[in-house]
Amino acid sequence: MELPATIEPRVLHLSLVVGGELVDSIGGKLGRVDDLIVRLGDSDYPPVTGLLATVAGRQVFVPAESVAAIDYGHATLRGVQLDLRPFERRPAEVLLKKDVLDRQLINVDGARLVRSNEIEIARLEGWYRVVGVDVGLSGLLRRLVPRLLAGKIETTRFLDWASVEPFTGHVPTVRLRVPHPKLARLHPAQLADLVEAASHQEGAEIIDAVGGDPELEADVFEELEPGHQLEFVEDRTDDEVAEILARMEADDAADLVAGLPEERRELVIESLPPVQRRRVRALLGYDPATAGGLMSPEFVCVYSQATHAEVLDRVRSSHASTDALSWIYVMNSRKHLNGAIPLAGLLQASPELTAGEIAGTPQRVRPAADLEEVARLMTDYDLTVVPVVDEEERVIGVITVDDVLELVLPRGWRRHFGLLGEDY
Amino acid sequence: MSVRALRRFAAGRALARRLRLRPRNRLTLRLAALFAFLGPGLIAANAGNDAGGIATYSSVGAKYGYDLLWMMVLITVSLIVVQEMAARMGAVTGKGLAELIREQYGVRWSMFATVSVLVANLGICISEFVGIGAALNLAGIPFQLSVPIAAVGVWLLVVRGSYKAAERVFVLMTIPFFAYPIAAILAHPHWGAVAKASVVPHVQLNSAYLFLFIATAGTTITPFMQLYVQSAVVERGLGPDELNAERAEVVSGSIFANLVAGFIIIATGATLYVHGDHTVNNAADAARALAPFAGRFAELLFAIGLLGASLLAAAILPVTAAYVIAETFGFEKGISRSPRQAPVFVGVITVLIGIGMLVAIVPGVPVIKLLVLVQVVNGVLLPVTLFFVWRLAANRELMGQYANGRTFNVLAGATVLATSTLSALLVAVTCAGLF
Numbered sequence: 001m002e003l004p005a006t007i008e009p010r011v012l013h014l015s016l017v018v019g020g021e022l023v024d025s026i027g028g029k030l031g032r033v034d035d036l037i038v039r040l041g042d043s044d045y046p047p048v049t050g051l052l053a054t055v056a057g058r059q060v061f062v063p064a065e066s067v068a069a070i071d072y073g074h075a076t077l078r079g080v081q082l083d084l085r086p087f088e089r090r091p092a093e094v095l096l097k098k099d100v101l102d103r104q105l106i107n108v109d110g111a112r113l114v115r116s117n118e119i120e121i122a123r124l125e126g127w128y129r130v131v132g133v134d135v136g137l138s139g140l141l142r143r144l145v146p147r148l149l150a151g152k153i154e155t156t157r158f159l160d161w162a163s164v165e166p167f168t169g170h171v172p173t174v175r176l177r178v179p180h181p182k183l184a185r186l187h188p189a190q191l192a193d194l195v196e197a198a199s200h201q202e203g204a205e206i207i208d209a210v211g212g213d214p215e216l217e218a219d220v221f222e223e224l225e226p227g228h229q230l231e232f233v234e235d236r237t238d239d240e241v242a243e244i245l246a247r248m249e250a251d252d253a254a255d256l257v258a259g260l261p262e263e264r265r266e267l268v269i270e271s272l273p274p275v276q277r278r279r280v281r282a283l284l285g286y287d288p289a290t291a292g293g294l295m296s297p298e299f300v301c302v303y304s305q306a307t308h309a310e311v312l313d314r315v316r317s318s319h320a321s322t323d324a325l326s327w328i329y330v331m332n333s334r335k336h337l338n339g340a341i342p343l344a345g346l347l348q349a350s351p352e353l354t355a356g357e358i359a360g361t362p363q364r365v366r367p368a369a370d371l372e373e374v375a376r377l378m379t380d381y382d383l384t385v386v387p388v389v390d391e392e393e394r395v396i397g398v399i400t401v402d403d404v405l406e407l408v409l410p411r412g413w414r415r416h417f418g419l420l421g422e423d424y
Numbered sequence: 425m426s427v428r429a430l431r432r433f434a435a436g437r438a439l440a441r442r443l444r445l446r447p448r449n450r451l452t453l454r455l456a457a458l459f460a461f462l463g464p465g466l467i468a469a470n471a472g473n474d475a476g477g478i479a480t481y482s483s484v485g486a487k488y489g490y491d492l493l494w495m496m497v498l499i500t501v502s503l504i505v506v507q508e509m510a511a512r513m514g515a516v517t518g519k520g521l522a523e524l525i526r527e528q529y530g531v532r533w534s535m536f537a538t539v540s541v542l543v544a545n546l547g548i549c550i551s552e553f554v555g556i557g558a559a560l561n562l563a564g565i566p567f568q569l570s571v572p573i574a575a576v577g578v579w580l581l582v583v584r585g586s587y588k589a590a591e592r593v594f595v596l597m598t599i600p601f602f603a604y605p606i607a608a609i610l611a612h613p614h615w616g617a618v619a620k621a622s623v624v625p626h627v628q629l630n631s632a633y634l635f636l637f638i639a640t641a642g643t644t645i646t647p648f649m650q651l652y653v654q655s656a657v658v659e660r661g662l663g664p665d666e667l668n669a670e671r672a673e674v675v676s677g678s679i680f681a682n683l684v685a686g687f688i689i690i691a692t693g694a695t696l697y698v699h700g701d702h703t704v705n706n707a708a709d710a711a712r713a714l715a716p717f718a719g720r721f722a723e724l725l726f727a728i729g730l731l732g733a734s735l736l737a738a739a740i741l742p743v744t745a746a747y748v749i750a751e752t753f754g755f756e757k758g759i760s761r762s763p764r765q766a767p768v769f770v771g772v773i774t775v776l777i778g779i780g781m782l783v784a785i786v787p788g789v790p791v792i793k794l795l796v797l798v799q800v801v802n803g804v805l806l807p808v809t810l811f812f813v814w815r816l817a818a819n820r821e822l823m824g825q826y827a828n829g830r831t832f833n834v835l836a837g838a839t840v841l842a843t844s845t846l847s848a849l850l851v852a853v854t855c856a857g858l859f
Contacts, residue, residue, distance in 0.1 A: 102526050104754065115754025117531070135754070143531050170822075197756070199518030200663060227661055234665070 014119035015143045016150060018097050020073040022053045024080040031055035033075050036096045038130055044162045045129035051075055052087055061087040070128050099171045105133060108182040109163040111190035113197055120158050134158040169205040180209035192223035207232055218247030226259050242271035251296045254283035291374050292367030295388045295397030301329040304356025311346060311355050323400040327385040330359040336393040337362055364389045375404050461669055464656035465507060466677030467594045467740060468649040473684050474737035475555030475707045476795050478730055480643045481685050482710035484636050485692030487702050490621035493689060497622060499644045500682040502839045506810060507674045509817035510650040514657030515667050516826045521654045522751035525812050538752045540805040545648060545745040547798035549776050553784030554791050555734035558708035562727040568785050575781035578739045583770050587659050587759040600732025601684045603725035608687040611718040613694035638850040645843055646802055647809040648744045655747035659758050664826060742776035796854055803851035807844035814840045
């Protein structure tokens with residue numbers, strides 16, 4: 001989101017505030033301002049809770065209550081007395097210069113990582129608060145040139161703090177205490193992209209932040225590249241890994257299990273809930289480069305004599321993905337596949353008909369079929385779902401177009417975040 | 425379904441089938457694993473054996489025979505100490521060196537490093553393309569033809585490929601370095617004298633000797649090596665649990681690179697020095713000069729080595745500069761990224777390779793003067809980089825249990841101090857020579 005830097009009240013640049021003098025109410029010089037302390041978490045614009053200053057060679061903490069005003073070149077105290085307390089970190093507090101400036105942040109609106117070149121502060125609702133970060137050139141330039149010139153460099157636009165999440169994993173006392181509520185606004189695929197672009201520690205912080213919502217965490221894991229998936233299951237117990245796997249699509253879960261070190265694989269599978277355990281076991285038997293490895297075991301297959309209402313009921317109560325549900329398969333009394341109904345076709349059909357009467361001729365592949373064969377079949381018959389059948393013509397799984405598309409898409413087309421796009 | 429796993433799986437299966445590979449025993453497996461692991465450490469150290477490096481080592485051999493071999497041993501230890509710290513930081517923090525400098529020491533130092541790296545790497549890049557032209561000129565190919573082709577090839581490799589594929593090619597590019605041991609053997613050195621000179625220090629107190637001494641140190645430990653190895657470890661996605669393997673890779677890569685340098689000294693020491701031909705101006709000169717004493721084959725081997733080294737460095741130096749710029753300013757980075765995903769990263773590589781190529785095909789480029797300038801920039805930058813590497817690797821807040829141990833930290837500090845002093849001396853001597 002864009003904020004004009006000319007808003008009232010005046011925006012202060014952090015780099016011009018730190019290094020200024022600490023003066024008492026009658027103008028006597030006491031020391032130097034080293035850093036600003038803010039408390040993250042409870043409001044959109046984190047308030048300044050104190051200053052870190054050097055007074056007579058010692059680093060002291062100046063609580064916000066005893067500060068009257070902060071401005072370029074000087075911070076003024078309310079009184080003439082200064083209580084010399086050493087600085088101690090309190091929960092959820094970070095030092096703006098040491099912990100936030102020059103570091104990576106998540107721009108939640110753009111779903112990308114940015115580096116903060118300058119931090120913008122303004123007096124809002126009665127007190128100084130962080131209102132944004134500058135990720136542009138002017139902030140960088142201001143800190144490179146001598147102080148005299150620095151004041152002349154104006155920032156025209158900066159990133160609103162409301163659309164920014166800082167990483168706090170490197171701050172000892174804040175670690176894992178600050179929630180990152182803004183991350184919930186992102187799609188699992190965007191979160192996964194961020195995790196992949198960030199360093200391990202930062203990635204772990206993002207995953208921890210979404211950990212409060214197990215469904216979202218599992219979705220993020222589904223989207224992660226295998227290398228990163230393994231990176232983040234390494235430090236978890238078998239039970240914790242199983243918990244994530246239980247919520248993932250069976251085929252993605254099986255892939256993750258296949259990547260685990262051999263000694264862990266069986267332990268993790270044992271910890272899975274029975275249904276998922278059976279599916280994963282079945283999928284692990286197949287070569288991942290073939291239809292058997294690509295397929296998902298969740299689909300709807302009905303007997304040909306099922307009534308229209310019965311079929312709809314099966315669709316309603318199914319847990320299969322919506323993609324897999326766009327086709328319903330029909331089998332004869334010996335469970336041989338003998339028909340396929342598109343979901344739309346089912347809805348348009350007259351309610352008196354049975355499944356066998358509505359169904360058309362099905363296409364199918366064997367588990368050993370390779371990716372090319374599946375892709376060709378989908379293209380030739382305009383299918384979004386292809387059923388996989390065993391030697392006895394029984395449906396054992398379906399391959400959805402999204403799984404195939406992901407593989408046939410040229411390298412580089414998949415990731416689209418992180419262009420040198422506009423931040424504002 | 426996971427894309428990368430499947431591609432890897434399919435490719436691995438196809439390769440194994442084509443090669444009918446069936447690992448027979450543990451040793452084969454282990455060698456295969458080692459080869460699969462070769463990467464950042466080997467590449468970074470070997471890119472230092474480039475055209476400028478070969479010229480320096482050849483001069484050392486031509487002028488003083490084996491007298492300076494003992495210092496190659498010391499330099500190897502120093503290189504290992506420094507490279508290990510950088511690789512460890514990459515694996516533990518998941519961040520590049522430029523990124524860490526910015527986060528821990530502020531924007532001014534990181535800007536200084538960035539600008540220096542950009543200038544120095546551009547200079548070296550030009551000299552690499554000149555080296556490529558000179559090497560192929562020995563085979564009668566005009567440089568107006570060979571240099572552009574090489575530039576396009578290097579660009580495609582770095583920009584179009586995945587990190588893994590590019591890394592494989594970089595590792596393969598170190599094969600031409602085996603030309604030097606062979607050339608050294610063809611030169612029939614007195615192996616007893618070589619062994620003695622490698623362990624017994626031999627010091628002369630004259631300015632020419634000291635200059636070559638510090639020039640050798642300067643060309644063997646260069647700032648881009650730490651920057652590259654750390655960024656590449658990050659892009660490779662190595663974590664703390666793979667640290668020991670990566671350490672082994674860094675150590676063996678550094679030893680290999682300096683053995684190559686040693687063999688260059690031995691080859692020229694056994695021929696040019698013995699026959700009183702004491703001056704070598706550049707790498708191609710060294711190759712030509714070798715022919716009368718060690719045969720046409722030795723000349724060919726030197727030319728092959730020069731070509732491989734220059735190609736490798738012509739790829740690594742632009743990549744390092746791009747990593748540094750992307751890390752400092754927070755742009756998307758990585759060899760695996762396409763131009764659309766990481767325009768700045770790819771842009772920096774393209775500009776460096778482009779300028780390097782264009783300047784190299786202009787006849788009469790003052791390569792020697794250029795390299796002197798590069799030497800000064802690198803000489804100023806090296807103490808800064810090494811100091812940061814040392815302090816960052818010892819930072820417990822950043823590195824946790826992987827921070828430098830107490831004894832190692834003292835050793836690392838001494839190494840940094842010694843190397844920085846040599847580097848400062850080199851700058852002083854070079855600048856004094858200019859005026």
